[in-house]
Amino acid sequence: MKMLINVPETVVADALRGMAAAHPELAVDVENRVIVRRDAPVAGKVALVSGGGSGHEPLHGGFVGPGMLSAACPGEVFTSPVPDQMVRAAAAVNSGAGVLFIVKNYTGDVLNFDMAAELAEDEGISMAKVLVNDDVAVTDSLYTAGRRGTGATLFVEKIAGAAAEEGQPLERVEAIARQVNDSARSFGVALSACTTPAKGTPTFDLPAGELELGIGIHGEPGRERRGMMTSREIADVAVDAVLEDLRPRNPVLVLVNGMGATPLLELYGFNAEVQRVLTERGVAVARTLVGNYVTSLDMAGASVTLCQIDEELLRLWDAPVSTPGLRWGR
Amino acid sequence: MKMLINVPETVVADALRGMAAAHPELAVDVENRVIVRRDAPVAGKVALVSGGGSGHEPLHGGFVGPGMLSAACPGEVFTSPVPDQMVRAAAAVNSGAGVLFIVKNYTGDVLNFDMAAELAEDEGISMAKVLVNDDVAVTDSLYTAGRRGTGATLFVEKIAGAAAEEGQPLERVEAIARQVNDSARSFGVALSACTTPAKGTPTFDLPAGELELGIGIHGEPGRERRGMMTSREIADVAVDAVLEDLRPRNPVLVLVNGMGATPLLELYGFNAEVQRVLTERGVAVARTLVGNYVTSLDMAGASVTLCQIDEELLRLWDAPVSTPGLRWGR
Structure with a gap:
């Protein structure tokens, strides 16, 4: 299979360099693999952080910006990002109003975001999480216990992102994200x-x-x-x-x-x-x-x-x- | 090769029906294959019309709207639209300020847009045309005399579209379109x-x-x-x-x-x-x-x-x- 790449090892880093060049409105930390909207933290605003394996673009990095995500953490292709990326992202975007993690239901993502949320709380950040599990096709799969998170992630990130943008508090943004996933x-x-x-x-x-x-x-x-x-x-x-x-x-x-x-x-x-x-x-x-x-x-x-x-x-x-x-x- | 289609004969019509459903801000004439921004004709505004074979989406139909094209005419896959579509599009969007045809340099498109421009002028519409021929790879090809029109079409449609949107006259919009293509x-x-x-x-x-x-x-x-x-x-x-x-x-x-x-x-x-x-x-x-x-x-x-x-x-x-x-x- 032919690909427009250099070597497999640098695919994600190369893409982040390319994103940084195309989108000066985003702050792209290529080394630590965190994409943050440049005006973060926004005073008084709840921050939304998501992430997951690369290979699903524009999800999640392409959904960072006003009205949607505050930050995204890309992992290797089809591989969860690590808690360190998530904590770094949460710290970068937290204004004091708290951070909502939006997590697609894959075992690796769930474990890592759980650990990251605990670490972030230890650092004094108010944390909430919502799990996206919208795929009706199968219960349990190669990567998942329960239903997989797929297309509904876009709806959760957009709608909860709008609620956060207009200044709604963490509990309310979390409840809206959960309502969207449930619906x-x-x-x-x-x-x-x-x-x-x-x-x-x-x-x-x-x-x-x-x-x-x-x-x-x-x-x-x-x-x-x-x-x-x-x-x-x-x-x-x-x-x-x-x-x-x-x-x-x-x-x-x-x-x-x-x-x-x-x-x-x-x-x-x-x-x-x-x-x-x-x-x-x-x-x-x-x-x-x-x-x-x-x-x-x-x-x-x-x-x-x-x-x-x-x-x-x-x-x-x-x-x-x-x-x-x-x-x-x- | 597997495709997400019904039968080859209805691919373009099916896509237009799907566009119409997704984009109520556009008026999609499925039968006559013309996509028009719904608020056209816009009083005093030069109209931009483009088109070409289907299979290059979002070009051109996906570039219809405020600040870009007034209308687009999709042909069959990789096949020029016919003059009748182009004249119909020009008549639908002409406010009296004139119409600019943006034509990618392929023999069929050039002939058909030329004929359509003559017919539209016969109907009393002030017409101008700009040819897009940006591809440096080859001179003359299977479908072209001279250079092919490719990616620069987006720049021409966007930049000339912005000039038209702010009310610049036909000669000026045409000159800007030509400048973009030449650059x-x-x-x-x-x-x-x-x-x-x-x-x-x-x-x-x-x-x-x-x-x-x-x-x-x-x-x-x-x-x-x-x-x-x-x-x-x-x-x-x-x-x-x-x-x-x-x-x-x-x-x-x-x-x-x-x-x-x-x-x-x-x-x-x-x-x-x-x-x-x-x-x-x-x-x-x-x-x-x-x-x-x-x-x-x-x-x-x-x-x-x-x-x-x-x-x-x-x-x-x-x-x-x-x-x-x-x-x-x-």
Whole structure:
């Protein structure tokens, strides 16, 4: 597998140098692997810190900025960052109003963020944590006890980030983050496996003419493998899998997320089918986002995340955000 | 090759239906294949219309909105739209202040936009045209007489779009668009070929361990094929190819553009090397944009575009823009 890299060992550091050059509005500590919004700490504001293995860009580093994350800690590809990065990030962004860790439910991330939260509290920082576990495809996987955290992470970071930006206190920001996670579910489909720089060959074997339903964001196994399906058929399976678990009574936010290598032309076409299924099932759509947001390196495929919202969550979703990966104004 | 589609024949229409659902701020005419900003025509404002074959998303439809294009006409994949679409788009957005066609230099596009401009003038619309031909890799290609239009299209559409948005007259908007194109050069590299829905197999054969230097955005041949290179080596070749032709004395805008399937992690790492070469060559960088903007379906690889700017062009580049694919505020 050919890659646009120097050597596997420097992929993350090289990317951080490139981010630093492209985004002077961020403070990128390449050596310690922490990305911080340059104006942090913001007086009186709760800070949001997330992180996880690299390879899912723009998540998380691309979501640092006003209205979303205060800092992000990138690990090696598909590998949790270490507690030292997280404590450093928390200390850099804490204004005294406290820090919320947003943690995707993978065993390594959970352990490391737990340890980091204890260490940060020892340093006198008020800490809270929220676990993201939205993937309905499988319970327990190669990397997870319970459900995996995937696309809903974007909704949690954006909506809780807006609440923090307008000055809400830590307990309230934490409660909103938890509400968003509880209201969101995802289901993903892979048409091809991804290739990590260190391994250099696909993480699993997906034969021509087959797809994997319920895929995770590291190429870990899903629910089942089937013969190739149309966009229409995939949308039926993915949306119904989410709705079976979520049963929304309110309007939803929709994320049609590319896994990395699927062209935007196809993602928009897939969105048309996702919207068709939602209409057929009587689910009202408040907002839709289509693009590559929570990726899995060069994997082809897509995931659908729905998040049931109320007026307050919609207001926070619509609030201005200014990050490399997600940006809109008033 | 597996694709997230229904059938090849409906790929473009399906994508337009998906765009319409995701972007209520755009008026998407699926049947006639025209994407228009919903508030058009804007009184007193010059309108910008572009278009071309589909498969390069977010270009052009994703660049419709305040501060950039007034309308876009998508053709079939890698196939020029027809004059009827262009005339319809021009009529929909013309406020009386005139319409500028932005045309990438491919034979089909040039012929069709020429014909459309004549027809639109017959209908009493003041018309101007600018040709984008920034690719230094080859003169004449499978689809082009002269140089191909690639990444600079984004700079032309953004900067001329900002000039139009602030009410500058047609002759001035046209002159600015021409200045941007004259000041911009690109060079692209492919690590893999792309696959069109209609063909279903890669458009050319690129063996394991080889890359194609000077690739176009349709998989048409480049300058030469070489054994696999590092990100560092590719940046040296690409930036030097551009600088040999451009020789900038002013600061430049940098676009590090993904061809579609290359992960953002790799694009940022590649940007680090591009910035290193520019520093070594004494070229000052004003702004940098990294991401998938002018793509070639699922091709892996990247291109570098540099655009020499002055204070006025930088001011227009920094002006607010609000489109699905490019968005920033004050």
